[in-house]
Amino acid sequence: MALLQINDPAAAPTPIGIDLGTTNSLVAYVTTLGRPTAIFDCDGEALVPSVVHYPEAGEIVVGREAQALAIAHPRDTLVSVKRFMGRGAGDAETRRLGPYRFATDEGPVVRFAVAGGRVVTPVEASAEILRTLKENAEDELGKVGGAVITVPAYFDDAQRQATKDAARLAGLEVLRLLNEPTAAALAYGLDSQKNGTFVVYDLGGGTFDVTVLVLDDGVFQVRATGGDTQLGGDDMDRAIAETLLSAMGEDPKGELAPSLVRAALDAARAAKHALTDTDETVARVAAPGRAVHEQTLTRSALDALIAPVVERTAPTCRRALRDSGIALDAIDGVILVGGSTRVPLVRRFVAEMFGKTPLDSIDPDQVVALGAAVQADLLAGAGPRKDVLLLDVLPLSLGIETMGGVVERILPRNTAIPAGAKQTFTTYADQQTGFELHVVQGERELAADCRSLARFTLRGIPPMPAGMARLELRFAVDADGLLAVTAKELTTGKETNVDVKPSYGLTDTEIEQMLIDAYEHGESDVARRNLAEQRIEAERILFATEQAVQVDAALIEGPEEQAAIDAAIAAVRAAVLGEDHRAIATRIELLDHAAKAFAGRRMDRAIRVALKGRSASELARETDHARGIEPHLGAERAAEVAVQDERSAEVAAQDERAAEVAAQDDRAAVSDARAEVPTTEQRGAAPRES
Amino acid sequence: MENPFDILGLPLRFDLDPQDIERRYRDLQRAVHPDRHTNAAPSTRRAALSGAVSVSEAYRTLRDDVSRAEALLSALGHRANPETAKPEPELLMEMMELRESLQEARVAGDARRVDGLRSRVAAERDTTLAELTQQFVAVELGRAAALVSRLRYYRRFLDEVAGFEDEDTHLGSR
Numbered sequence: 001m002a003l004l005q006i007n008d009p010a011a012a013p014t015p016i017g018i019d020l021g022t023t024n025s026l027v028a029y030v031t032t033l034g035r036p037t038a039i040f041d042c043d044g045e046a047l048v049p050s051v052v053h054y055p056e057a058g059e060i061v062v063g064r065e066a067q068a069l070a071i072a073h074p075r076d077t078l079v080s081v082k083r084f085m086g087r088g089a090g091d092a093e094t095r096r097l098g099p100y101r102f103a104t105d106e107g108p109v110v111r112f113a114v115a116g117g118r119v120v121t122p123v124e125a126s127a128e129i130l131r132t133l134k135e136n137a138e139d140e141l142g143k144v145g146g147a148v149i150t151v152p153a154y155f156d157d158a159q160r161q162a163t164k165d166a167a168r169l170a171g172l173e174v175l176r177l178l179n180e181p182t183a184a185a186l187a188y189g190l191d192s193q194k195n196g197t198f199v200v201y202d203l204g205g206g207t208f209d210v211t212v213l214v215l216d217d218g219v220f221q222v223r224a225t226g227g228d229t230q231l232g233g234d235d236m237d238r239a240i241a242e243t244l245l246s247a248m249g250e251d252p253k254g255e256l257a258p259s260l261v262r263a264a265l266d267a268a269r270a271a272k273h274a275l276t277d278t279d280e281t282v283a284r285v286a287a288p289g290r291a292v293h294e295q296t297l298t299r300s301a302l303d304a305l306i307a308p309v310v311e312r313t314a315p316t317c318r319r320a321l322r323d324s325g326i327a328l329d330a331i332d333g334v335i336l337v338g339g340s341t342r343v344p345l346v347r348r349f350v351a352e353m354f355g356k357t358p359l360d361s362i363d364p365d366q367v368v369a370l371g372a373a374v375q376a377d378l379l380a381g382a383g384p385r386k387d388v389l390l391l392d393v394l395p396l397s398l399g400i401e402t403m404g405g406v407v408e409r410i411l412p413r414n415t416a417i418p419a420g421a422k423q424t425f426t427t428y429a430d431q432q433t434g435f436e437l438h439v440v441q442g443e444r445e446l447a448a449d450c451r452s453l454a455r456f457t458l459r460g461i462p463p464m465p466a467g468m469a470r471l472e473l474r475f476a477v478d479a480d481g482l483l484a485v486t487a488k489e490l491t492t493g494k495e496t497n498v499d500v501k502p503s504y505g506l507t508d509t510e511i512e513q514m515l516i517d518a519y520e521h522g523e524s525d526v527a528r529r530n531l532a533e534q535r536i537e538a539e540r541i542l543f544a545t546e547q548a549v550q551v552d553a554a555l556i557e558g559p560e561e562q563a564a565i566d567a568a569i570a571a572v573r574a575a576v577l578g579e580d581h582r583a584i585a586t587r588i589e590l591l592d593h594a595a596k597a598f599a600g601r602r603m604d605r606a607i608r609v610a611l612k613g614r615s616a617s618e619l620a621r622e623t624d625h626a627r628g629i630e631p632h633l634g635a636e637r638a639a640e641v642a643v644q645d646e647r648s649a650e651v652a653a654q655d656e657r658a659a660e661v662a663a664q665d666d667r668a669a670v671s672d673a674r675a676e677v678p679t680t681e682q683r684g685a686a687p688r689e690s
Numbered sequence: 691m692e693n694p695f696d697i698l699g700l701p702l703r704f705d706l707d708p709q710d711i712e713r714r715y716r717d718l719q720r721a722v723h724p725d726r727h728t729n730a731a732p733s734t735r736r737a738a739l740s741g742a743v744s745v746s747e748a749y750r751t752l753r754d755d756v757s758r759a760e761a762l763l764s765a766l767g768h769r770a771n772p773e774t775a776k777p778e779p780e781l782l783m784e785m786m787e788l789r790e791s792l793q794e795a796r797v798a799g800d801a802r803r804v805d806g807l808r809s810r811v812a813a814e815r816d817t818t819l820a821e822l823t824q825q826f827v828a829v830e831l832g833r834a835a836a837l838v839s840r841l842r843y844y845r846r847f848l849d850e851v852a853g854f855e856d857e858d859t860h861l862g863s864r
Contacts, residue, residue: 219716322852379728389726391719415750416715418724420743476743479724544731592732599733603722603741610721611699 013145015380017372022082022206027133028373036370053077054114062132074099074258076115084110084122086159099258127169146175148376152207153179154227158504177480181211183371184337196332204338206232212324218387224324226316233340236306240268263287334358401438401447425471431463452503534581568594693765694748704826715749768831815844
């Protein structure tokens with residue numbers, strides 16, 4: 001650490017990248033010189049173990065200190081809590097080898113029973129880790145801006161939403177949920193500057209992802225991804241621990257003292273690490289209340305124990321390659337990510353599978369956070385690099401359960417995102433005014449074998465004879481990989497309400513309550529924070545809109561449109577002076593509506609320029625209700641963009657110049673911390689008809 | 691409703707160069723992807739999202755042989771004829787026999803036989819693709835539509851084989 005950082009209080013907050021890992025977490029940022037850098041805590045460590053300890057009384061402990069308390073307090077110290085994120089209380093993970101006590105085995109959320117009579121969800125525990133990372137970052141950087149948080153590429157919607165919820169609880173604005181392999185590829189790609197096709201093999205403590213990517217002049221395009229969200233180093237530890245426990249005369253599948261289980265798992269992990277560099281080691285199980293058990297473990301014995309775990313990654317790799325449409329010999333390189341890829345057997349396996357010596361020049365423990373920091377900088381920073389774009393894919397097929405429990409696929413896996421699809425339904429009974437739909441994620445034929453995502457209740461269908469109604473459902477997946485559903489009854493043009501009931505996870509009310517509880521002064525603090533955040537958001541939007549209107553005055557059609565936009569701007573300004581954050585939010589929505597056609601024309605021009613002067617295509621879009629994609633942007637009704645005639649080359653050149661200026665202005669717009677506004681409509685419920 | 695060829699700015703033909711489709715997709719996303727408009731007003735960002743979704747959908751349609759052919763038929767004004775849309779009985783018989791052979795081979799764990807069946811169907815698919823290109827060039831849309839129907843069957847078969855190879859690792863090939 002060289003120079004003393006003199007923090008300029010007027011400087012813009014620094015966006016950060018966070019790797020919220022199963023075993024270890026890390027926060028990083030991009031320096032003013034453009035270098036992605038990890039943040040170290042006051043002990044000089046970058047990695048924060050993802051361990052949270054809940055004492056009988058007093059402050060919650062996170063990290064290495066918590067780890068040290070794990071054996072003495074196995075039930076109150078949560079390790080690898082990521083494995084429980086987005087899972088229901090009855091999930092299989094709760095029955096695998098582990099020391100925890102669960103408050104219930106039913107319900108949409110896992111609940112740990114810990115010291116002090118507390119019941120804690122994985123979201124809350126993860127929020128503690130995120131809070132610690134945020135504080136470490138603030139110690140280093142002063143004001144911290146938005147965060148890009150990484151998730152396994154194969155995380156489903158519920159697991160992603162849980163991650164967002166944890167960030168919200170920790171007081172972090174989420175710029176993007178970024179897939180871990182893509183983040184790693186970003187770090188490597190920027191480092192090497194070489195175009196090509198790469199495979200990222202990411203084996204962490206709890207999750208496995210494999211991703212096939214193409215890097216082409218700054219565009220990182222994911223072609224296919226696959227994985228297993230419950231496969232990783234922890235499973236290797238379990239296999240080893242079971243051997244140790246058997247050798248100690250214990251039944252690994254039976255009732256075991258939690259402290260013994262934790263001690264065995266710790267010993268297993270330590271032995272596994274040691275065997276990376278030697279051929280033989282002594283595993284040492286030191287459980288309280290019994291004699292220390294020592295056992296020699298050789299490298300070959302280890303390999304035999306963990307081979308089944310590693311083998312499980314093979315079919316996933318093959319399928320991802322096949323889905324990508326890229327031949328094995330067209331792969332230019334393989335990147336290793338995640339601590340478990342240090343295991344010699346894993347390296348051999350990867351080298352054999354892909355016929356290449358894997359790349360690991362960037363520390364596999366840090367590479368994901370560094371990539372996240374780069375993306376954070378791209379999305380919100382003032383950095384110089386604007387020529388990089390990440391194009392990711394949907395990792396799991398999305399479908400609807402139809403009659404007979406069969407899944408009708410709406411969006412197949414590896415669809416490029418953002419993505420959308422439409423499906424039309426009709427009613428079964430006369431005068432039927434609503435029905436239920438079940439959305440699932442996964443590749444199996446039957447809905448029961450897939451992951452239940454949400455149930456939608458459609459209401460407000462105009463009463464009609466059976467089979468007459470035309471209910472068009474639009475599914476949209478945003479850049480975070482999150483789903484939003486909107487519905488319209490086509491014969492009447494009426495929008496129906498879509499009530500989303502997620503199958504897993506915390507409700508908005510529960511989160512609001514947690515937020516309120518976290519503040520000493522409860523509700524009034526939350527209200528004050530909402531107001532402050534909305535005001536900042538409003539200022540940012542006013543600035544951007546006024547800039548756009550100024551630069552592209554020529555694209556405004558007629559005095560009515562100008563007047564409408566001006567009036568909407570004035571309304572937002574007035575609301576900012578008031579005390580009602582919801583009023584500000586509503587006025588922002590109205591401004592959005594007034595400026596929509598104008599925005600469509602500007603985008604159309606950008607596309608024309610990209611197509612180099614070709615005549616513009618009709619960009620007829622009917623994206624209803626983007627609510628859920630970016631909660632604080634509000635609803636929209638898309639306009640039809642008129643067909644443009646072929647323009648002369650001169651006018652096209654003019655477009656190009658104007659577009660350049662506009663793009664520059666957009667970049668130069670002041671980006672204050674874009675606060676994530678917690679709204680009660682965050683999950684995709686459609687607004688009432690106005 | 692515009693067609694995916696127009697969205698990606700590509701000519702209305704069947705045998706597009708896959709590299710062209712890729713390049714065009716990436717070029718357009720560079721312009722329109724929401725991440726390129728993070729500092730813009732929400733209406734701009736919303737338009738960007740719409741645009742990105744359109745571009746993604748067009749890319750998905752054109753990349754796949756069957757959906758590209760269907761999109762081309764539609765763009766050229768071809769209306770599906772329920773008569774010619776019915777699959778040929780010979781094709782149905784052929785597919786049934788192939789599927790039976792596949793099941794037998796799978797149960798017997800005969801990787802060579804599975805692979806042989808796959809190669810055979812892949813070859814038929816390739817022949818059909820070549821014919822299809824010709825029919826499009828000759829603007830014989832009715833004939834083209836029938837060939838697309840064949841393609842669907844072949845594709846379904848090949849997907850099934852690939853699925854088995856995922857699960858039955860002893861059948862898996864690189």
